[in-house]
Amino acid sequence: MSMRINFFKPKHDTMVAVFMLLPSLVFLAAFTYWPIIRSIYFSFHDVMLGSDKIFFLGWENYERVLQDSLFWKSFRNTAFYTLITIPVAIICALLLAVALDTKIRAVALYRSIFFYPVMIPSVAAGMVWVFLYAPGYGPINGMMEFLGLPKLEWLYSSDWALPAIMVMSVWKYSGYFMLILLAALQLVPRDLYEAARLDGVSAWHQLIHITIPLISPTLYFVIIIGILHSYQIFDYVYVMTQGGPADATNVLTLYIYQNAFQYQDIGFASTVANMLLLFIGGLIAVIASTIGRHVHYLGK
Amino acid sequence: MNQSLLKRYGLHGILIPIALLWISPLLWILVTSVKTRVEVFDASSGLLPQNFIWDNYPAAMAVAPFGTYMINSVLVTGSILACQIVTISLAAFAFARLTFPCKNLIFSLFLLQIMFPIYAIFLTNFITVRELGLLNSLPAMVVPFIASGYGTFMLRQAFRQVPTELADAARLDGCGHFATLWHVYLPLVKPTLVAFAIISVVTHWNDYMWPLLVTNSESVRTLPIGLGLLAKSDSGADWTRLMAATVIVVSPLLLLFVVFQRRFVDSFMHAGLK
Numbered sequence: 011m012s013m014r015i016n017f018f019k020p021k022h023d024t025m026v027a028v029f030m031l032l033p034s035l036v037f038l039a040a041f042t043y044w045p046i047i048r049s050i051y052f053s054f055h056d057v058m059l060g061s062d063k064i065f066f067l068g069w070e071n072y073e074r075v076l077q078d079s080l081f082w083k084s085f086r087n088t089a090f091y092t093l094i095t096i097p098v099a100i101i102c103a104l105l106l107a108v109a110l111d112t113k114i115r116a117v118a119l120y121r122s123i124f125f126y127p128v129m130i131p132s133v134a135a136g137m138v139w140v141f142l143y144a145p146g147y148g149p150i151n152g153m154m155e156f157l158g159l160p161k162l163e164w165l166y167s168s169d170w171a172l173p174a175i176m177v178m179s180v181w182k183y184s185g186y187f188m189l190i191l192l193a194a195l196q197l198v199p200r201d202l203y204e205a206a207r208l209d210g211v212s213a214w215h216q217l218i219h220i221t222i223p224l225i226s227p228t229l230y231f232v233i234i235i236g237i238l239h240s241y242q243i244f245d246y247v248y249v250m251t252q253g254g255p256a257d258a259t260n261v262l263t264l265y266i267y268q269n270a271f272q273y274q275d276i277g278f279a280s281t282v283a284n285m286l287l288l289f290i291g292g293l294i295a296v297i298a299s300t301i302g303r304h305v306h307y308l309g310k
Numbered sequence: 311m312n313q314s315l316l317k318r319y320g321l322h323g324i325l326i327p328i329a330l331l332w333i334s335p336l337l338w339i340l341v342t343s344v345k346t347r348v349e350v351f352d353a354s355s356g357l358l359p360q361n362f363i364w365d366n367y368p369a370a371m372a373v374a375p376f377g378t379y380m381i382n383s384v385l386v387t388g389s390i391l392a393c394q395i396v397t398i399s400l401a402a403f404a405f406a407r408l409t410f411p412c413k414n415l416i417f418s419l420f421l422l423q424i425m426f427p428i429y430a431i432f433l434t435n436f437i438t439v440r441e442l443g444l445l446n447s448l449p450a451m452v453v454p455f456i457a458s459g460y461g462t463f464m465l466r467q468a469f470r471q472v473p474t475e476l477a478d479a480a481r482l483d484g485c486g487h488f489a490t491l492w493h494v495y496l497p498l499v500k501p502t503l504v505a506f507a508i509i510s511v512v513t514h515w516n517d518y519m520w521p522l523l524v525t526n527s528e529s530v531r532t533l534p535i536g537l538g539l540l541a542k543s544d545s546g547a548d549w550t551r552l553m554a555a556t557v558i559v560v561s562p563l564l565l566l567f568v569v570f571q572r573r574f575v576d577s578f579m580h581a582g583l584k
Contacts, residue, residue, distance in 0.1 A: 129560070
């Protein structure tokens with residue numbers, strides 16, 4: 011009884027803290043830290059799905075990965091997708107946010123229209139765009155024909171399949187980034203724009219010299235969030251193209267999946283997974299040390 | 311005055327075409343779901359159907375157990391949210407109001423989770439879940455998401471805004487830490503809890519890859535997985551039935567979004583603010 015009373019007294023902060031953190035830490039350990047450690051361990055071993063035998067291989071999986079042309083193709087596709095889609099989506103989002111940060115009518119309606127794709131499950135979005143891109147009867151080719159442009163094979167063409175998925179991703183994510191940027195824009199003091207306008211500063215220069223520096227912390231946050239969202243390309247590729255045609259849309263997450271569940275090679279799949287983590291981690295480190303350093307924080 | 315009017319209409323002139331482009335996939339789903347199969351493949355039949363055909367909806371409901379999928383989706387999303395609220399409330403309180411060794415280090419361990427979404431570590435997580443004997447069960451879709459570094463971060467920020475005097479008053483009234491958390495802190499951060507709940511529900515209701523990996527029978531599948539399966543058999547063949555199924559799958563969240571628009575928009579808007 012007396013122990014119970016002591017336990018709830020403030021001087022036992024540490025004990026209480028352990029108790030409060032434990033539920034989270036147990037699940038973080040099991041489903042975040044352990045998988046990462048295990049993935050590193052597996053990459054140095056020969057592990058097959060459904061088999062208990064594990065053989066030490068040293069760096070063999072890594073040597074194999076570096077000589078694997080399909081790995082490099084998936085890597086290039088992943089990098090191409092991330093490095094183009096995220097900046098394009100963020101620029102679209104920024105322009106939309108600036109346009110909606112004004113006193114025009116129907117702001118709420120516009121905001122909802124640009125945001126609703128976030129509510130749509132990735133599988134539904136992917137599927138609908140398969141229909142939109144259909145070469146024979148799809149409305150996109152119908153529109154191309156109407157505009158006098160050549161019809162394209164889209165998802166069936168090794169040149170256009172990945173760009174087609176990227177266009178869909180911009181549609182899917184811009185609204186989300188737009189909302190986060192809108193919240194930041196609303197905190198920019200109005201009189202700054204007023205003063206700039208009186209000095210004859212053009213709208214474009216206001217955007218470059220006032221808006222972007224002042225919302226740079228949020229912009230930086232959106233870039234990081236965007237990169238982490240780009241993992242989700244698995245869903246689109248799985249639903250829309252299965253990595254085809256001729257691996258033109260194969261990406262690292264799908265390649266991990268294929269190696270693990272089609273070839274049952276967990277060791278090799280883990281090695282590819284580690285390379286993906288290295289790529290995303292490296293990308294975030296580069297952004298943190300370049301853009302991150304130029305972020306202006308208001309106040310302090 | 312004239313110039314600003316022009317500016318105002320000029321902005322609409324740019325925004326309206328973009329908005330139409332953005333909304334067109336949704337309109338396309340709705341329109342196709344009430345067409346006949348012939349009209350889909352006939353380019354000359356125009357954008358709108360001759361007659362509105364509602365048969366596609368019962369046909370979609372009959373071809374797959376969407377009722378079961380819906381129940382599973384509700385159970386999975388609801389369990390994730392309920393567990394998350396417990397874990398993040400406790401952890402966020404500890405980080406916001408208690409002093410203990412290695413606090414910053416442990417906090418960064420929590421934030422590490424944001425850097426490693428399930429898409430990055432699905433493979434070894436799949437093996438863990440299989441070893442735990444959870445494959446093809448509802449808990450398999452819940453356990454990886456019970457702890458949330460992001461939710462802990464969000465709630466810690468909110469707890470820090472609560473005046474310490476309130477907690478001290480509660481302490482004087484004989485409340486322990488747990489009672490203070492329950493009676494003082496949680497009621498005061500309701501808006502943040504709602505915002506987190508909306509983001510969590512939208513994320514996990516729409517989850518595709520992880521449920522796809524860990525389920526292989528009808529009884530445990532969720533709505534997106536069911537739709538994906540139907541898509542595999544129907545696409546290119548029966549778009550009308552597939553689009554009716556899509557309407558069934560996307561409408562719960564979209565309806566909630568339309569009704570609670572402000573809440574949804576505010577939640578996602580301030581999700582990025584530190």
